[in-house]
Amino acid sequence: MKLLKRVLLLLVLIIGVVVYLNYPKLNIISGYAAKNVASGVYVAHRSAASMNQFDNKAPLIELASTELDESKQAASSTVYGLMKRTAVYRDGLGAVLVNDDYDSTKLTIRPNRSKTMDTIPYPYGQADPLDTILPEVDMDFINKAVAMAFANPETQKTRTFLVLYKGHLIAERYIDGFDKDTPILGWSMTKSVLATCFGVLEHQGKLEMDWPAPIAEWKDDERKNITLDHLLRMQSGLEWDEDYSSISDVTRMLFLDSDMTKAQKDKKAIAEPTEIWNYSSGTSNLLSGILRQQFRSHQEYLDFPYAALIDKIGMQSMVLEADIAGNYVGSSYAWASTRDWARFGQLYLNKGHWNGEQVFAPEWVDYITTPTIHSNGTYGAHFWLNAEGKYPDVPKDLFSCNGYEGQHVFIIPSKDLVVVRTGLAEEPYFDVNGILSNIVKAVP
Structure with missing residues (x-):
């Protein structure tokens, strides 16, 4: 029993040291995960499941768990429940990691866009590319x-x-x-x-x-x-x-x-x-x-x-x-x-x-x-x-x-x-x- 207690104590100490040394990194890990998912979902129109399965499937980043809040167009991530970070989507400006000082009403302007359709073939216009055969291309x-x-x-x-x-x-x-x-x-x-x-x-x-x-x-x-x-x-x-x-x-x-x-x-x-x-x-x-x-x-x-x-x-x-x-x-x-x-x-x-x-x-x-x-x-x-x-x-x-x-x-x-x-x-x-x-x- 004494040996078992010593082994358990040693494991607890090791875990404690690992957490202590890596805790600051959790801010980066959960921040990366939340930002990536929010952008992927609301800018690229992909699913959160796809973002988590592929884009966030990277060393350390895969430790994060991410959830969407559709009502706020936001994604929040934690690492084993620790260091929660949230990224929110803003129309025209993409997703951003927020902090306690973030005021969603402060930045209300967005870039003006000019998206006009035309009949010019791609790449110079928005129409389909020409179906061209170029004999000099092998x-x-x-x-x-x-x-x-x-x-x-x-x-x-x-x-x-x-x-x-x-x-x-x-x-x-x-x-x-x-x-x-x-x-x-x-x-x-x-x-x-x-x-x-x-x-x-x-x-x-x-x-x-x-x-x-x-x-x-x-x-x-x-x-x-x-x-x-x-x-x-x-x-x-x-x-x-x-x-x-x-x-x-x-x-x-x-x-x-x-x-x-x-x-x-x-x-x-x-x-x-x-x-x-x-x-x-x-x-x-x-x-x-x-x-x-x-x-x-x-x-x-x-x-x-x-x-x-x-x-x-x-x-x-x-x-x-x-x-x-x-x-x-x-x-x-x-x-x-x-x-x-x-x-x-x-x-x-x-x-x-x-x-x-x-x-x-x-x-x-x-x-x-x-x-x-x-x-x-x-x-x-x-x-x-x-x-x-x-x-x-x-x-x-x-x-x-x-x-x-x-x-x-x-x-x-x-x-x-x-x-x-x-x-x-x-x-x-x-x-x-x-x-x-x-x-x-x-x-x-």
Whole structure:
């Protein structure tokens, strides 16, 4: 009996230590689960059961239990009954994790949208894509690439796949539960959408990339020399910890902060601008706050990405989610259908030209695809690059929007290609080089 009591006491102590060490993480775990389910249900129109079974089936996150409150359009999660977190849906602004200070009546405005139907075939309009046979395309290679993308569903976890060639839809496939209209969370592909807003403003003559970042708190210290260009290239020299496996700068920002534009702004400089390259979602949300400063009212800020970019090119499914303070979460929270993500890629393939209008200057593409020093040729300005041949069997002019768990919009100008892949797993489970190399072989 004494031995049994000692063993039980030891187990209790071990459990106590584990709970003590991990209790702060429960806030992040339940917050992630609640936010993901609320967005999945009310933005992507999926079931809570599907979100819990697949999207929240990840290490630690799967420990959370989530329930919906349909009357409030909200989702609440706990971990073994502990650390309850709730996310609520707001029309036009997506879902947001709330806290005790949240006032549902405070933020009543929403972005104005312009969703007009037309008879122009996809991708330039809302009509069905043309049923076009392009004799120069070797469909055997295309079909092989698509088959490869879905060959191992348990490990690859590909959900959607689409190929545009010269603006023609030549391949498209979806798993059960997803179709051409299902919004997909882009995660960090959102960064590229945010950056494009700055490209639009530059084209309109309203700002320049070499302007100092308009942050009052920086004007009298070493951060005063940080420019918009430094921020877009992730080379500001500011301290930041982008670790999703622990309580870090990025997880605190995404799952605890009411105003996500402040997290990076309050960090000290650890290097001079351009001395280091340090990937930072906090920088993207700081840029979202700077974008807001360009407008006289909150309403104008909310409207701008849609009026100047998203609705202009027909990305009618896209929703940019905002934090409690009403700032777009430019680091992580844009949802759009696979076809609409492909429209975004086509806009860049067209160097900003869309249906007779120049959305941003052609030179903007040159800017965002110029490699940033210290990034080993993998990063430009909020876009990823293949400049140093990360994908050895794919042209080096490839650039892309990349997001957590393998969300991708690949743009290959030399081959007139846009490829979109979404899913729940990334390299090495999803063979980007092998799949893209087959698509490249299929076209002249």
